[in-house]
Amino acid sequence: KELGPHKIYSYFECRCKKGSPFNEVVFFGLQYLLKKYLTGAVVTEEKIQQAKVFYQMHFRQTVFDEDGWRKILEKYDGRLPIRIKAVPEGRVVPRGNVLFTVENTDPEFFWLTNYVETMLVQMWYPITVATVSREFKKILAKHLRASSGSIEGLDTRLHDFGYRGVSSQESAALGGAAHLVNFCSTDTVAGLLMAQRYYSCPMAGFSIPAAEHSTIISWGRSREKEAFEQMLEQFPTSPVSVVSDSYDIFKACKHIWGDKLKDRVMERSEDSCLVIRPDSGDPTETLLQVIQILEECFGSSVNSMGYKLLPSYLRIIQGDGIDLGSIEQGWSSENVFFGCGSALLQKINRDTLNCAFKCSYVENNGQGMDVYKLPMTDPSKGSKKGQLTLSRNSDGLLETLEKGVGKPEEDLLVKVFENGSLLQDYSLEEIRRKAQLTEEDEVAPPPAQRGA
Numbered sequence: 001k002e003l004g005p006h007k008i009y010s011y012f013e014c015r016c017k018k019g020s021p022f023n024e025v026v027f028f029g030l031q032y033l034l035k036k037y038l039t040g041a042v043v044t045e046e047k048i049q050q051a052k053v054f055y056q057m058h059f060r061q062t063v064f065d066e067d068g069w070r071k072i073l074e075k076y077d078g079r080l081p082i083r084i085k086a087v088p089e090g091r092v093v094p095r096g097n098v099l100f101t102v103e104n105t106d107p108e109f110f111w112l113t114n115y116v117e118t119m120l121v122q123m124w125y126p127i128t129v130a131t132v133s134r135e136f137k138k139i140l141a142k143h144l145r146a147s148s149g150s151i152e153g154l155d156t157r158l159h160d161f162g163y164r165g166v167s168s169q170e171s172a173a174l175g176g177a178a179h180l181v182n183f184c185s186t187d188t189v190a191g192l193l194m195a196q197r198y199y200s201c202p203m204a205g206f207s208i209p210a211a212e213h214s215t216i217i218s219w220g221r222s223r224e225k226e227a228f229e230q231m232l233e234q235f236p237t238s239p240v241s242v243v244s245d246s247y248d249i250f251k252a253c254k255h256i257w258g259d260k261l262k263d264r265v266m267e268r269s270e271d272s273c274l275v276i277r278p279d280s281g282d283p284t285e286t287l288l289q290v291i292q293i294l295e296e297c298f299g300s301s302v303n304s305m306g307y308k309l310l311p312s313y314l315r316i317i318q319g320d321g322i323d324l325g326s327i328e329q330g331w332s333s334e335n336v337f338f339g340c341g342s343a344l345l346q347k348i349n350r351d352t353l354n355c356a357f358k359c360s361y362v363e364n365n366g367q368g369m370d371v372y373k374l375p376m377t378d379p380s381k382g383s384k385k386g387q388l389t390l391s392r393n394s395d396g397l398l399e400t401l402e403k404g405v406g407k408p409e410e411d412l413l414v415k416v417f418e419n420g421s422l423l424q425d426y427s428l429e430e431i432r433r434k435a436q437l438t439e440e441d442e443v444a445p446p447p448a449q450r451g452a
Contacts (some may be wrong), residue, residue, distance in 0.1 A: 079420025
């Protein structure tokens with residue numbers, strides 16, 4: 001009788017870590033990876049021959065399992081005999097819980113389970129971006145409600161400026177789409193296209209016409225006023241954003257916007273408001289000074305919560321070093337939109353949420369065995385044991401049951417992939433509904449490492 005494993009069962013989680021600012025994660029991005037890389041006939045004779053040559057050159061010995069891959073081609077027409085169960089995309093899950101499991105469906109191909117580990121662990125990226133973005137949303141919601149009495153327009157309050165700050169087009173697409181789970185404001189076109197192609201959303205986010213530094217400084221320093229004026233003339237009926245710190249943000253606000261172009265600014269409406277963008281200096285100090293200068297020039301009103309508000313035709317976008325410290329100075333968050341670049345899409349890694357993929361169960365000759373790791377030098381890297389289910393306990397909280405003791409009918413993990421076929425196809429609209437903030441989210445303490 002042939003010895004050796006016949007089933008390998010592995011799982012993915014974002015492990016708990018003491019002192020981490022993130023207590024829960026947003027599950028997102030698996031559908032893209034499945035559609036792009038695993039669905040359908042992904043094994044072909046041409047690929048087998050290419051891999052055979054490649055790995056012979058790479059390892060300088062014969063290690064490539066040519067027979068195994070050809071059997072998949074012959075037996076399953078190149079479709080992968082594995083099963084993946086996962087949390088529905090958009091669901092918010094406390095850290096330390098199983099997020100998806102992978103197992104082979106044919107005993108002959110037990111080795112496939114962890115063969116796909118490397119690619120599937122890249123789930124750390126969209127999960128982390130979606131989670132960080134949602135934490136920003138919690139903080140913005142808290143301050144917006146406190147200073148205005150409402151969270152109206154919250155979905156537009158954090159703009160994705162991260163396209164140029166990421167490592168690749170695919171990173172921009174996946175990270176940009178992850179941000180769109182929580183917001184609908186972005187300049188990262190790749191993320192919009194991913195949401196369109198893989199999540200059935202014709203247009204997931206929006207932007208407004210905006211000047212960048214080159215479109216201002218190309219007029220020359222002496223003609224900064226004319227550069228500003230051209231933006232107002234070119235976009236008279238829509239909101240327009242003008243970066244105003246090319247030379248001196250404070251003089252620009254006081255002497256150009258607040259004097260020479262004051263009448264042009266005041267004739268605009270809420271639907272065609274001017275959005276002034278500071279982009280340098282200490283963000284907290286600069287933002288507050290800019291608001292104060294604009295108040296001197298254009299006045300302000302007091303809203304129902306007792307916070308000061310600039311005229312509706314005038315707003316600010318803070319896209320450099322996000323900080324909400326100005327809320328303590330008596331200003332409503334309604335005055336400011338925020339932008340985030342590399343801090344949202346790039347200033348993260350797999351350890352931000354301690355993402356891990358581990359084998360937890362094997363079968364040898366029909367005998368099941370729970371397996372795990374528990375390093376003496378770092379017990380926090382210990383893994384879960386056995387077959388896993390995600391369910392709600394008697395208090396209604398999510399928990400992972402190990403060692404196969406969970407009830408299948410109560411398992412919140414959904415079968416999303418089996419034998420080369422995608423079994424669930426979530427729309428971004430569904431995902432957004434699952435990821436929505438709750439009342440408890442608005443009072444949760446913000447992550448210590450970010451000011452949002």
